[in-house]
Amino acid sequence: MYDFQYHKPASVADAVKLLADPDAKAISGGQTLIPALKHRLNRPTAVVDLSGIAEMKGIRREGNAIVIGALSRHDDVAGSAEVKAAIPALADMAAHIGDTQVRNRGTMGGSISNNDPAADYPAAVVALNATVITSKRRITADEFFQGMFTTALEPDELVIAISFPVPEKAGYAKMRNPASRYVMAGVFVAKTGGEVRVAVNGAAPCVFRQGEMEAALGANWSAEAVGGIKQDATDLNGDIHGSAEYRAHLVTVMAKRAVAAAG
Amino acid sequence: MNDVVPFEGIGASVRRKEDFRFLRGRGAYTADFNRQGQLHAWILRSPHAHARIRSVDVAATTGMPGVVTVFTGADMAKDNLGGLPCGWQIHNKDGSPMAEPPHAVIAHDKVRHVGDPVAVAIAATRDQARDAAEAIVVDYDVLPAAATLEAALKPGAPEVHGGVAGNLCYDWHIGDKTVLDAAFAKAHKIVSLDLVNNRLIPNAMEPRAALGEYDPTTGDYTLHTTSQNPHVIRLLMGANVLHIPESKLRVVAPDVGGGFGSKIYHYAEEAIVTWSAGKLGRPVKWTADRTESFMSDAHGRDHVSKADLALDANGTILGLKVHTYANMGAYLSTFAPCVPTYLYATLLAGTYITPVIYAEVKAVFTNTVPVDAYRGAGRPEATFLLERLMDVAALESGIDRVELRRRNFIQPDQFPYQTPVALQYDSGNYQATLDQALAAADWAGFESRRAEAAKRGKLRGIGCSTYLEACGIAPSAVVGSLGARAGLYEVGTIRVHPTGSVTVLTGAHSHGQGHETTFAQLVADKLGVPVAQVDIVHGDTAKVPFGMGTYGSRSLAVGGSAMMKAMDKVIAKGKRIAAHLMEASVDDIEFERGTFRVAGTDKTKALVDISVAAYVPHNYPIDEIEPGLEETAFYDPKNFTYPGGCHIAEVEIDPETGKVSMVNFTAVDDVGRVINPMIVEGQVQGGIAQGIGQALLETCVYDADGQLLSGSMMDYTMPRADDLAPVSVATHTTLCTHNPLGVKGCGEVGAIGSPPAVINAVVDALRDFKVRTLDMPATPAKIWGIINGGRAMAAE
Known part of the structure; x- marks a missing residue:
């Protein structure tokens, strides 16, 4: 990989400031970015590591919705008692993403922000009509995914959490x-x-x-x-x-x- | 002590000694070696399948951080180096030699496949070398590519090599066409089949690596490399490419993480780092990344064939005619020409009495990575053709497929059996392996399992393959007469130390096979030395006298036999020493597992008594016998060995998705005498995993421009554990009659016997759809296409 600056901000506000640089890249679980860097397919000026941001973590029930922090790893989702009880199909989907190593690194926020056509989570977000909560606003699922590797996110906008209404x-x-x-x-x-x-x-x-x-x-x-x-x-x-x-x-x-x- | 040591000799499943370091991450692979002052090489590779190089501009690399130099093909050409050699020459039908175009270490006029080296950048770190490689500007005149067999054979196809008309490397044949035509004229039925043997990418777990060193004070070169045969690399690189005498060139192949054939060959990178180390006076290291492995390791298989089988009214085989196109890739890799000829067409009799066989093979250059031997090498291609043909013949003649095989088997009392295509089988019992496999797989109970699966909406099928292969490669005089430019004996040294422990030097090389254990068991069995006190040394030309290496399931049959011969010499000398010590006649000394005895008495000497006397010759017949107890033997085999057996696959197909699932796999193999049953089972299982991979999953795909579409694990389907089935492995032994161990070899049988068994099972599962031709791999999309087409036809 090429050399880059490494930052590990502790808050969304700090992360967003660092991402004002258009050539900086946010990294969450790194399951897409790291291979791209290793193959020299990407040359960011800086990599902004989100893993230290507490407000992007955690899975909780809020009324009739399950709110999943963007940094939740697939394995967290698969093993969450809240998710398993309310939306077992989502927990099951998470349990079958990639392999063990991927599930222990990859995150929901990273997956939907990347919007790989062959990723699992976008289908759950759309079918469950989830709301994507970002550092700037709330985006409906139908608006969020716009095309191959393309979302409604602006360059300095981060997914904070995803709110899934509990389905029948x-x-x-x-x-x-x-x-x-x-x-x-x-x-x-x-x-x-x-x-x-x-x-x-x-x-x-x-x-x-x-x-x-x-x-x-x-x-x-x-x-x-x-x-x-x-x-x-x-x-x-x-x-x-x-x-x-x-x-x-x-x-x-x-x-x-x-x-x-x-x- | 002896009574608490479990039996460790021939037939014991001794745990693998080498796993003690491998399982704890303590293996020492080429990439683990680092030297003072070491530099790193990055190879700039062609992004085009076929292009003329107008210029290579390296000016921008000057002054880049850490960059020492960049060498181009023109730089190498200035040193008058040789090209990469081919070790086997095939002759055309008319007796003329094959086309053998030059293979420059670094391309300097044309590039001929994606991945062809164009320059090497050398810097203090690997990343800096890569930075420099990216700064090199190559001006290419891109030419149309001949990317597949079909494209290369078309009239007016682009010429991969100037002067090689029609891209034809050779047009070879074996057998008597006149006799064949006569047999076909009398046939009751002729069954024809078109077959493709899919191109595979080996993907050993350890990517290739090479570390070159040069000592200007002595003029000695050392190369550490990921090789299956370091002495062969020393010979080819020293004599043909770099012109370094053997005495000044040491080649070390330390722990190697899998080869499957792909690490037999002499590769450009080995010559590049060795030559660069000499030019720069500093060690130079290159380590492939996985992407480079895909585009620079020799690929395997890639045949297109047409086969015709003539039968009489009883289903007795009258003759076999085969026409095959074999893809050589862009250049001739070290052993490429022999794979589709002497390792393929000579195997076309299989386990069947076939009075006459005529085979034509046309080898073709294409703008792809060179193709060479990959686990099985030629024999999987022959077996797939023959075993698919037998199933189609059974179906079309209305004879049960097992019965058709039985009717044509070579009988146990017909050995030695001379085939019409050069080979003479020494032993085997194909009825026995078939019967044992049918029973183990519950073949008779299959239809009820199929009916049960149908209730679950699944299509279940069963298929068999009663295969044979030739390995233990090979008698030197025979292969020499067939075009080999090397002998294929093996070397073993038995060094009995003064206190009775043993070091074995072998020219075979272990890259996963467990030699350090199996070979030690030979010594334990014959000399009575515990396995823990036997060390196997391999993979270093400075330590091992000579060797031809490991491929073609030859290590035990040839290398093990050399050790046996060397141990015979040790015992013969030991008897003379024992006779002196016990004041008896040499003729009266008996030896068994570590003990010398005066026949008919209780007078004995242990091996250690003899070794002490040999190295401390105070009471010793010094005028008659030299001190020391070390012997070397070269063993040249008298014949190939002929493992064979029966593989049975059982599959289920999900008709909605086309996905084929392995549900059971049964192998009964005759590999001759088994030294370590656990290791044999592992070898056979591994081979079957690769065979299932070829049958269901793996395929190398180039597009029309010669770009490698299956260029990473994202698109090349390596078998995973859950793609496999429970594999039951058993053996049924007939002994090899011509080597001292009675062994045949087990390294390749799994990959040879299994693909047709799997495809025959898939075709059986699809029996309602009347499938005749099914090319590997049987992917879900392909199977769905068959099922979908079948339904459409049924609706018409």
Whole structure:
């Protein structure tokens, strides 16, 4: 990697000041940034280590929502009694991200800020209609994810926490890429306050909502209701591991399995 | 003492001595060696598959922090160095030699694959060297690439090497085509099959590394390198590339973290650091990162074949015809030409009586990384072709696939068995390994398991492979007549120390095989010395007299046999000393496991009595026998060894996703006499893991421009533990008849026997979809495509 300045601020305010430098990079769990640095694909002037910021940590229940601090590691989410009790599908998703090493380093804030198309969490955030709480404002899930590796975050804006309304039902299923084990196609289904949301990750450049499936599940919450719905392959990803058509097919299969998992 | 030491000889599962350091992170690998004043090299590699180098401008590196120098291909060319040599020459059908274009250590006219070295930057730290490499400006004239076999064979394809027409390295054949045509004319049925043997990237756990040193006061060079055969590297690099005599060049291959063939070859980086150390008078070290491993380690396999099998009405094989295109990559790696010829086409009889075989092999240059031997080397390709063909033949002739194999097996009383493609098998019992495997896998009970799986919505399949391979490479005269430019004997020295402990020097090299244990067991068994008192020394040309190294499952069959011969010499000398000490005739001295006895008496001497006398020769027949107790033997094998057996795979397919899951794997292998059953089991399991990897997961993909799409672990699917199945490994032994141990070799059987068993199981699982051709790897997307296509057809 190239040389860079290293900072470890103790507060969000200090971190944001350091990030006023457009070539500085925030680091949370480092599961994306560190490999990029090692491959010299990124040359930041400074790396701002967020791990010392207490206000970005912790998982708590606030009324009818679970609020997860941005620095919560996947393993924290997977093992949280609050998450397991209120949104078991989210805990289960966290328990199956990457491998043990990734789950002990990677964080929810880092994952959603990076918005890798093959990441897990964006599907949960969208399907559960979570609110992203940043250093500046509150952003709805639908507004937050804007495109491949692109979010509504401004350069000096940090995710502080994510607030998930507790759903009546939620389930997630994914097909892993055989090589990377990232998501090749995943579907998160949730019913919250009577509203059904279906979010698809891995299959396209950015997480998206599957409106036809939402309508079908709204009318009839069952695996059969989505089993006949074909995902349009236009604009889906295709690569050496699977064509867009294969991914489109997987969306239907994973939707059925997500509904079955949700019960 | 002896009565509390458990048996450690041949047949005991002695725990691996080397694991004492490996499991505690105390191994000493090439990258662990650091020297005073050491510099670091970073290789600038071509980003293009095919380009003319117009210029290499290094001006910007001058004065960069820590940077000592940059060497280009032109700098190396000025020193009149040789190119990287090829160790095997194949002749064309017409008797002319293969095309053997030069392979510059650092490219200076053209680059021919992504990763081809263009310059080396040398600096105080690795990062500084990399900074300098990034500052080098290379002006490339990018040319169209011949990135795949298909592209390289097209009329008008780009020429990888000027003057090599049609990119054809050689056009070789074996067998009698006239006899074959006659056999085919009488055939009741001819079964044809097109096959692709997928290209693999070896991915040893330890990336390659090299550390060159030069001592200007003596003129001695030392190279530490990640090699399976340090003496071969000394010979190739010293004689062919750098022109350094053996006496001035020491090559050390210390602990090495896996090779699988990829560390046999002499690589450019070894010559670069050794030559640079001489130029600069300072040690120079290079360590690959994983990305470099993907684009510079020799790849494996990559065949496209067409096979035709002629059968009579009873399913008896009348003849086999094979046509194969083999990808050589951009340059000829050290042993590349022999892999698709003498390690492949000679294996096409497999375990079956095949009266006539005719095989043609065309080797082709492409703008890709060189391809050479990878675990199994040629034999997995032959086995996959033959064992897939047998399943298709069974299906199309309506004969049960196990029965078809039985009908054609070479019978136990037919050994030695001469095949029509040069090899003479010495021993085997293919019925026995098949029967044992069928029972262990409960083949008979499969249909009920398939029915149960169907209730769960899964497609279950079972498949077998009754394979054979040739290893213990190899008789020198034979390989010499076939084009090898080296002998393939092995060397062993047995040094009995004065107090009776033993040091063994071997030319074999251990990079995961457990030699330090298995070889010590040979000494324990024969000389009666406890394993703890036997040290195995390997991997250092300054310590070991000579050696050809480890590949082709040869270490025990050839290297172990050399040790046995050296121990025979030790015992013969010991008998003469014992005869003197016990005042008996040499002819009356018997030896068994450490004890010399006067036959028919209770007069004995222990080995230690003899060794003390040999090194402290006070009462000693000094006029007749030299002091000391150390013997060296060179062993040149009389034949290859022929392990074989039966592998059975059982799989389940999720028809919704196409994902194939291994549910069971049974191997019954005949590897000859087993020295350490635990180590054999581990070797076979590891080979099967790689075989399952080839069958279901791994494939190297280049795009049309020659860019490596599967260039990292993100896209190249290495097998993980949860991709594998419970693997049951058993052995059924017939002894090798021509080496003193009766051993055959176990290093490659797993990777050779397993891929067709897995694919046959997948095809069986898909039996309702009438699959005929299924190229590896059977990825979820590929299987889904078959299932989806099948459904579409069914709906029409």
